[in-house]
Every structure is written in structure tokens, then in C-alpha cells.
Amino acid sequence: MSEWVHPGLLFILGAPLIPLLSWRARQVLMILIPTFAIISVVDMTPGTFGVFEFAGIAIVAGQVDKLSLVFAHVLTIMSLIGMIYALHVERPSEHVAAFLYVGSALGVVFAGDWFTLLVFWEIMAFSSAYLVFASNNGPATRAGFRYLMVHITGGVLLLSGIVIHGLETGSMLFGPIAEDGSLAYVLILISFILNAAVPPLNAWLTDAYPEATVTGAVFMSAFTTKTAVYVLLRAFPGTEILIWLGTAMAIYGVIYAVLENDCRRLLAYHIVSQVGYMVAGVGIGTEMAVNGSASHAFAHIIYKGLLFMGAGAVIHMTGKRLLTDMGGLYRTMPWTVVLYMVGAFAISAFPFFSGFVSKSMVVAAAGEDHLAVVALLLTLASSGTFLHTGLKLPYYMFFGHDSGLKAKEPPANMLTAMGIAAVLCIAIGVFPGMLYSLLPYPVHFEPYTAAHVTGSLGILMFTALGFVLLLRHLDPERTISLDTDWFYRKGARLFMWFAEKPAALWEGAVSRLADTVVLPFLHGSARLGLKVDMNVVDACVNGVARTALAWGASLRRLQTGVVTHYAMAMVGGILIGITTYFVISGG
Amino acid sequence: MIAKIVNFFGDTAYRKRRWILFIVVLVLVFVTDFLAPREHVEFFWDAIPGWAALFGFISCVLIIVASKFLGHQGGLMKDEDYYE
Incomplete structure (x- = not known):
């Protein structure tokens, strides 16, 4: 192909058109642009494109190889599915944000230099935050500000890391970073694992995603964490700490999912858990592990999108989001049940569903590397995945006790999008060769051995037995769970308390001191100065008087100046404090 | 068709049949695991x-x-x- 078209640019250039178009034309655009993007990715051949110089930095907008292509394939496919799911949304601003979000995620995937990466990284943060704000209610706005605050911090860390890295190595080309423990290495790694939602930097995800709009959350579930997996695969393959962080993550998400009552927050904790497999794969870093991470990201984007679409469909039709408020919907929403369950079987890695052919590759890579504990813990986490996503959530959402909700099936466009995702989940599971041919390295892995199939079914079905026996203990409770967002949510209160109490007291004490002691003293000494001046003027030389006068005057200026400036600084400080609080907690 | 399958898993009328189906599946899964050949195992437990x-x-x-x-x-x- 002679002309290289950046698929991300299609979305970014398409975004400003959306508000200008009529509703119908907008819907056409929302289908056309992702379709063109898919075609441009399918047509793409490896190489380096879009090279130019900007402000002395060599920009490489299009670094195309097998790794970027596998991610680009799934991101563009998911963008089409997500757009179909969102076709009924009339407000153009949400679509603009989604377009920018998808476009910038693709920008990150093709970025060949750190500068390009950073720019798209930031656009991703802001455009995705809008999908949270668009819910347009108090909790969402507050969660959106917290989401922004965390990602802006991550962006600053990334920027600092990039600057130091650029100065140290003299190169801005995006690639593996030498594992030297330097400041640049640490800063970039932290900013990447923040976006991958590695605990303790995970709370932004589970805090914000359930607050996003029904259609916005579908995009969010797919793009941010998976582009983070992509950049980790590029820059940090074989970093040992990631094996353990990833494994811990897989368990962490599962534990919180037991406690969760909000359906989309439960699913969000399972993003954390599933991305754990990918992060562990990056850490193992062998060809099979990299293949495993990439293929699991591919499968995950589709089935997680499907699960979020299923839960979103229920929220859209019932207006409820807590499992304790749902139940008995299977009678009126059978198609939603079936399509959701396809996603649930896929994430649980049932044979002939997509997760089976991708997740097992990561576990097998851990086995090949003789990481027994990792392999066991990842298997344990997959039991938990089926327990929550495949059993607990559908049981309490669709079956269980009848809540009396009589919701209809969602609109046709939502069902269509879910149908496409479901077909892909099964197609990947039945014909894994399609996915394997896209992977960065040749695949020497056969998922369909008899022992693997019976073993997987054994784990899953006996998990189901445990579920049935312990069902009573799994009833969702009307609680929320403390996660690491506690530190900044309660931290904001501490800051406010400090601004209101000790700082205000101190300010009061200082101004009282100024009013009662300092000011009278200064006035008095000024008067004294004046008096001395007046009394001595007859006896002394004029110069002395003038000096005294000047001294008195400057004293006066000093005292008033100090007090007012101090008060102004205090008021300014309080104002900044209050603004920060409102920004953090969203008023 | 779809509605019927979903109804089977939800309606209390099929409670007993669901249990029978579930137990049959459990037994089948357990038994077939003994029949699966294991020529290559990574860890000792994979052989059990x-x-x-x-x-x-x-x-x-x-x-x-x-x-x-x-x-x-x-x-x-x-x-x-x-x-x-």
C-alpha cells in the first residue's frame, strides 16, 4: 500500500463533524468511520509511516508491526461495535468524546516516538473523562474529577519520565527501556501501570467506570487499560515485578467482586482481574507469554465490551444499577440474558469461547517458565471469574428473586452490537487460528487438547457446585467497598478540614494579634515618632525631624502593608483550598 | 426457542430437572477427566x-x-x- 492512512486520524478528524450533522447523517458517520478504520488496519502492512520533524523532535506517527496491528485490529472492531451500541444516543457531545477517545487510543498504538505517545495519552485521559461527566449527576461529576485528577498525575509522571529518558539516552524513539532502575524507568513504569489499573493504582477504574454513561462505559472498558497493556508489552517485556503485580491483580479483582453490589463495578473489578493476566504475561516476557497477553487483550476487549453492554442494557431499560434492586428479568429480556451469557462464558474461558484460547496461553507460559505459584493463582482467579461474571451477576440480575421489574429488551441497535460481539466471542473460540495468525510471534500452542478441555470444565463446573452450595452467603449486600481511592477521597476531607479548622484558626489568631497588639503598637510608635518629631523640631535640626517623619511614615506603610498583604494571602489560600476541594469532590 | 431455554434456567417449575442436569454434567466432567490422555504435563498435579x-x-x-x-x-x- 502506497498511501498510509492513520485510522486514529479518521476518528479525530471525524469528531468535529458530528455536531454539524443531522441525527441521521451522524448515525451514518458513526458507522462509516469505524468501518473505514477497520479496512485501513486490515490493509496495513508493517513499516514506518508518518515521519516528520517537529520542534527538533523526530516524530513517528505510524510505527506499524505485528504487535501494533493486533491491537489496532481489535480497537477498530470494538469501536464499530461500541458505535452501533450508541447509535440511539442523541446528544452529539458523547459521540465526539468517544471519537476522540478511540482516535487517541489508536494514536498511542501506532506511536513510534515518546512525544506522539504522550500527546495521545493525554487526549485519551480527557476525552474518556467526558464520558463520565456526561452522566450528568453529582456522583458521576465527582468521580469524573477524581478520574481526571489521577490521570493528570499519571500524565505528569509520564512527561517527567520521558524528558529524563530523552535527556539520558538522546533518543525519543518509543521502544524497550533498559531495566536499570533509573528515575526515568521508574516514572514511566508507574505511569503505565497506573493506566493498566495495577493495585494500588487501580481505584480510578472501579470508581469511575460504573458512573459513566451506559454507552460510554463500553468504550472505557475496552480502551484505556488495553492500550496500557500494549505500551507495557512494548517498553517493559520481561520485567519480573510485573509477573507478581499481575498475579496479585488477578486475585485482587476477584476478591472485591465478591463484595460488590453495583453490577458495572463488579464487572470493573473483573477488568482489573483480567488485565492481571496480561500484565503477568508482559512480566514473563517469553514469546508465548507476549502472544498470550496480546491475544488475551484481543479476546478481552470483545467479551468485556459485551458484558458491559449487557449490564448497560439492563441499566438502560430499568434505571437500576444495584444487584439488590434487580432479579427476575429473564422473563422479559431473554435475548439480553443469552448474549450476556456468551460474554460470561468467554471471560470464564469455557471451551469454544474466546477466553479459552487466550487466557490459557498466559497460564501455559507461566507453566513453561516453571512459575508454579503463578500458574496456580491464575487458575484460582479464573474460578473466581466464572463465580462472579458467569454465576453471581447473572443470577442476581436476571434470575434470583423477582424484583417485579418488567423491562423490555433494549433497542435493536444495542442488541445488534451485542450480537456482533457474541458472534466474535464464539468465532475466536471455535477458530483460534484467526486470532493466532495476528499475534506477534509464531504460535506453538494447541488449546484443544483433551486434558485441557476436561480440566477447564472441571474447574468451571465444580466452581458452579461451590456457588450453588454457598449461594446464601453470596447475596449482594447494600454496601460499598473501601479501595485505595479512600486515600484521596478522605484525603480531600482532611485537606478541607485543615483549611477550615487549623488554618482558619491560625488566620484568625494572626489577624487578632495584628488588630490588638501589632497594629496599636505600630500606630503608637508612629505617633510617638511624630510627637518626638514635633517636640524636637524646634530644638533640633530639620534633617532629624524629616528622618523621624520618614521613619514614622514608612512604619505606617509597613504595618498596613503587612496586615493587608497577609490577609490577602490567607484569603487567596483559602480560595485555592476551596476551589481545589470543589474540583476534587466536584462540589 | 431462546426464550424457552432461558425460561428453563429461571422458572421454578424446572427446578428438579435443572438439578438432575447439573449433577449429570458434574459426573460427566469428572469422569471424562480420567479418560483424557496426558502425554505432556508441566506440574505433577496436572497428571492427577x-x-x-x-x-x-x-x-x-x-x-x-x-x-x-x-x-x-x-x-x-x-x-x-x-x-x-
């Missing part, structure tokens, strides 16, 4: 037939018990208006 079933069941119970313990005794679960 029925291991996966046992591990799956234990994992499930462990996850529920440990999480609920952390939630209730460990203080992770709070009232819904905790942050208000």
Missing part, C-alpha cells in the same frame, strides 16, 4: 485426574470465605453513604 474439579471447588469456597471475611471482619465493606 480429577485435580481440576477439586481445585475449582476449593478455589470457589476459598474466594467466597476469604473475601467475605475481609469485607466484614476486615472492614472493607462500608455503608452506602460512607463517602457522603
